Amino acid sequence: MFDWLQHFADWLIYSVFEFGAETHLGTALNFFVFDTLKILILLFFIVFIMGIVNTYFPIERLKDYLNRKKLYGLEYLFSSIFGAITPFCSCSSVPLFIGFVQGGIPLGVTFSFLITSPLVNEVAVAMFLGMFGVKATLIYVVSGVFLGTIGGWLLGKFKLEPLLSDWVKKILKNKTQNLEYEDENRTFKQRLPEITRGAWDIVKSVLLYVIIGIAIGAAMHGYVPENFFNQYLGGDEWWTVPLAVLIAVPMYANAAGIVPVIQVFVAKGVPLGTAIAFMMATVGLSIPEATLLKKVMSLKLIAIFFGVVTLCIIFSGYLFNILL
Amino acid sequence: MSKVIKILGTGCPKCQSMTAVIKDVVSENKIDATIEKVEDIMEIMKFNVMTTPALVIDNVITIKGRVPSKDEVLALLN
Numbered sequence: 230m231f232d233w234l235q236h237f238a239d240w241l242i243y244s245v246f247e248f249g250a251e252t253h254l255g256t257a258l259n260f261f262v263f264d265t266l267k268i269l270i271l272l273f274f275i276v277f278i279m280g281i282v283n284t285y286f287p288i289e290r291l292k293d294y295l296n297r298k299k300l301y302g303l304e305y306l307f308s309s310i311f312g313a314i315t316p317f318c319s320c321s322s323v324p325l326f327i328g329f330v331q332g333g334i335p336l337g338v339t340f341s342f343l344i345t346s347p348l349v350n351e352v353a354v355a356m357f358l359g360m361f362g363v364k365a366t367l368i369y370v371v372s373g374v375f376l377g378t379i380g381g382w383l384l385g386k387f388k389l390e391p392l393l394s395d396w397v398k399k400i401l402k403n404k405t406q407n408l409e410y411e412d413e414n415r416t417f418k419q420r421l422p423e424i425t426r427g428a429w430d431i432v433k434s435v436l437l438y439v440i441i442g443i444a445i446g447a448a449m450h451g452y453v454p455e456n457f458f459n460q461y462l463g464g465d466e467w468w469t470v471p472l473a474v475l476i477a478v479p480m481y482a483n484a485a486g487i488v489p490v491i492q493v494f495v496a497k498g499v500p501l502g503t504a505i506a507f508m509m510a511t512v513g514l515s516i517p518e519a520t521l522l523k524k525v526m527s528l529k530l531i532a533i534f535f536g537v538v539t540l541c542i543i544f545s546g547y548l549f550n551i552l553l
Numbered sequence: 554m555s556k557v558i559k560i561l562g563t564g565c566p567k568c569q570s571m572t573a574v575i576k577d578v579v580s581e582n583k584i585d586a587t588i589e590k591v592e593d594i595m596e597i598m599k600f601n602v603m604t605t606p607a608l609v610i611d612n613v614i615t616i617k618g619r620v621p622s623k624d625e626v627l628a629l630l631n
Contacts, residue, residue, distance in 0.1 A: 323594055
């Protein structure tokens with residue numbers, strides 16, 4: 230699929246700039262040009278498709294669906310899937326949270342959405358597709374959705390309503406004022422410019438991270454010896470998964486920057502499951518997100534929320550390492 | 554009559570670019586309007602929006618969850 234891009238990278242580096250194909254610098258530059266372009270193309274493509282999905286299924290419509298339909302326990306799964314297809318912006322998590330509980334959606338179902346939304350996002354999916362291929366991406370997406378489902382269901386069992394902030398409890402008491410959802414009637418052609426612009430804006434905003442991430446990755450490829458992690462960090466010892474996850478939770482890294490680095494780890498002997506768990510903990514949970522949620526939840530609730538999700542991620546890390 | 558424009562958003566990058574677009578449109582076209590940024594989450598929730606940034610013109614929500622183009626804003630303001 231990307232053969233033509235490889236030809237272009239070969240031509241640019243070896244013919245135009247005349248770096249030797251057998252030199253380290255030449256191959257590193259070739260790798261860098263090829264990877265960067267490939268990922269940017271994938272990124273634009275996926276963000277664009279998600280843009281189309283979002284214009285037809287805006288968040289209000291999804292919420293409305295969860296509200297009206299009787300889903301017999303499947304509401305956690307649906308909420309988690311909806312979380313995956315909505316674009317995530319950390320600053321929207323609080324209004325989303327309030328909007329959901331205000332609409333009478335149970336707290337656990339709301340949590341399903343809140344867990345999956347940052348965990349499975351279009352940028353991370355595009356990066357995964359570019360660096361690890363289709364199979365690993367599918368595992369990542371499916372397990373992310375599954376994790377949100379289980380996490381939300383577990384949190385729903387805990388009866389956490391008393392741990393919400395006072396003003397949120399007040400909102401919960403009069404949740405009758407439901408917002409009517411009105412459909413947009415614009416044609417696809419009318420929506421297209423806005424979708425394209427949106428996709429382009431997202432690609433532009435992560436461009437720098439992609440380039441830095443791939444550059445670090447390319448540099449590390451040459452310097453980190455083969456099987457480095459197996460030799461020094463006990464690549465598949467039992468404690469590597471929890472360690473990787475615990476390091477990643479407070480970290481807030483852009484998916485675009487972190488995936489190329491993780492790819493090097495995997496190439497040098499870290500099991501893919503450990504890498505996916507690390508990735509999930511990085512994008513799914515972070516200190517900035519906790520700070521935002523502080524406005525609607527008590528610290529105790531945030532701790533429970535983060536604790537449950539962390540345990541789920543660790544568990545899935547083990548599961549991948551067994552399965553893969 | 555002077556229009557009242559409110560921009561709802563907690564200060565994320567998208568909210569800032571929306572503010573920039575609105576300010577540009579208002580000054581370039583010499584529109585008589587006051588621009589107010591609403592950053593307090595409790596105030597934002599009174600408008601019942603679930604995605605930020607949102608644009609409110611004379612107390613009507615016109616755009617939510619995305620950054621509009623200049624032409625779009627101009628059309629909304631006229």
